[in-house]
Amino acid sequence: MQPLKQVKGIVAALDRANVDTDQIIPKQFLKRIERTGFGEFLFYDWRYRADGSPNPDFELNHPAFRGASILVTGKNFGCGSSREHAPWALSDYGIRVIIASSFADIFFNNCFQNGMLLIRMDEAIVADLFKKANDRNGYELTVDLESQSITDEGGLSLRFEVDAFRRHCLLNGLDDIGMTLQIEDRITEYEAKRKRWLVGVGDKS
């Protein structure tokens, strides 16, 4: 996993609440067996018209948001299905940081697993960021994970909270499977004490 220390980039505003993972990456693209190349399908049904041309009414097609690496969006972002194709699509599109007042649990986990930083902020702050991104062409933020701060060139300075372990993994680009494999002895110890009827349950069908 690539480390994430600081992201400076254009902010795209998607002022919609309860955006579900079916919108982020519609099901027709879940048939692929690869982990890459999902960016072109991100928000497919919103982003393109029936004839395949870009839908000018969709927020992310706004010229000012081109090349955005930071997404600011509404509450409960990423609700619904557990499909990790959603963070894969956002990441492949270029998004590294998402700011919202709340996120759905599975999506939140999945994003961190893919080296993305998700930040929860009060609704009033999110509303202010929507306004700034919409009003100023090419509005940029600098998100610094080390100092847990968000700044812009106009003097904005915000502090954000992040789980200490997730922060550590992101800063160092750590693979948590590797970390769990380091405690294999503990797992073996645990397995020796499991309830007898649970052992190899999958073979009993």
Added chain:
Amino acid sequence: MKPKTLFDKIWEEHIVDAPPDQPAVLYIDLHLIHEVTSPQAFEGLRLNHREIRCRTQTIATMDHNVPTTDRSLPIADVISRRQVETLRQNCYEFGITLFDLNDQRQGIVHIIGPELGLTQPGMTIVCGDSHTSTHGAFGALAFGIGTSEVEHVLATQCLRQNKPKTMEIRVDGQLPFGVRAKDIILGIIGQTGTDGATGYVVEYTGEVIRSLSMEERMTICNMSIEAGARAGMIAPDQKTFDYLKSRPGAPKGNLWDEAVAHWRTLPTDLGATYNRTVVIDVSRLAPQVTWGTSPGMVAPIDGRVPDPSQMSNEADRKSAERALEYMGLKPNIPLQEIPVQRVFIGSCTNGRIEDLRAAAAVVKNQKVASGVHAMVVPGSTQVKRQAEAEGLDRIFKEAGFEWRDAGCSMCLGMNPDYLLPGERCASTSNRNFEGRQGKGGRTHLMSPEMAALAAITGHLSDIRQFKMEEKAS
């Protein structure tokens, strides 16, 4: 000893390691996989030269992407076929039991776990699918995970998890005539919102929950994710044990007695506390239908489409306006005046035998309304066989329903079963998101009985009226 909740007990029993300032390392008893969220996990194992730690605690099935028509034919969609074949190859290479397309045990992953007795009280169960919460009906801690976590479980049989908070949803009152498990959970989501339980594991308690059958309890736990919950659980009781006894995966002989003795210790202790408690009285609950594009956009069947201009919260108003535009509905029209062109009975929410029996009882000696295309997709091949043994297939077919093979089908439309733009569907599934059942398709979620009735009348209808008239005649 400090009183503990059902969740606390299972959580503590599965901790392999609890390093300070880090998520706990939790042991996973049962890992279910399917074709859509597993290929990249196996690829990850290969790239990192990692093995599977415990192949006997992993079970694979094909469900999301499979055809529900003639399975002797190859899958027409090349990309779908490749995904199904990839699962077959991965299971063969890594030695995992797979219930392939023509296996009698094939079916939707959340239907077959319980049906085979693999799902048991006190277990930790994960699957790369958000409706894994279904298995919580047995008093298991069961939750959906992403593909990276699927890889983690394959490699280590463990997951790193931050401890979620606990929420009790106590369902009190007397369940009214014509109101079913689906209506209870839709009613709960309508009240709490689709993020009301985010960050929590929910335990459903109360007399109403105790009175439900195992299959109805699964319907409730299934849609916990639609309230944002990490998992949903119901304490195991005699009904749970009776359901499991003698199923293939259940413990046998002395082990059965040992297991039941342990399972009896799992229910939440008297005096244990939850981080939050919500009490719902269902005594006045009516059958529920969704009108919008989120499961929280739900109303009683005798109600009307809401008017966004009357909503005080701006975000809610904007969402409702967008939803009504997508759904092609005007504010204030009675819900029962909404016509449907499609009916889908099935899914991990309502694709079990009791669901099909309830729907068949409505359909018997009736005909599907003209202009309506209705289908029944059993949740598993075993459910299909059972229904056929009871003659339910004939009831459906004689009424004009299509009778299909088992799979997820039009719940998410990854296979050839999907809505066309503008088509409106009465569906027993779990999500009414934009495009969920097909691009431009319009979904109304409801119980199997209500969906069956909509097929007969051609519009959203009140099952209570139908039952009253049936009684009278």
